[in-house]
Amino acid sequence: MGVTTLAPSAADDPGYRTVALVDLLDRVLAAGVVVSGDITLAIADVDLVRISLRALIASVGALAPPTDPLASS
Numbered sequence: 001m002g003v004t005t006l007a008p009s010a011a012d013d014p015g016y017r018t019v020a021l022v023d024l025l026d027r028v029l030a031a032g033v034v035v036s037g038d039i040t041l042a043i044a045d046v047d048l049v050r051i052s053l054r055a056l057i058a059s060v061g062a063l064a065p066p067t068d069p070l071a072s073s
Contacts, residue, residue: 032058 034056041049 028057029059030062032056032062 034054036052036054039049039051039053040047
């Protein structure tokens with residue numbers, strides 16, 4: 001009987017690699033990510049309040065269009 005693991009490891013999958021948190025944050029801020037969710041408050045199966053949330057997480061450099069420094073002169 002063999003032992004199975006639920007979490008992948010680098011030894012099991014050659015395509016699996018660990019990523020540092022700083023690298024992951026750099027990728028997210030460079031491209032941007034949208035986080036969304038819905039909250040519904042209900043009493044006795046009667047929906048009273050529904051809230052939809054959306055948040056855009058990105059760096060200013062990713063959102064602002066690039067400017068041409070030669071165009072202003």
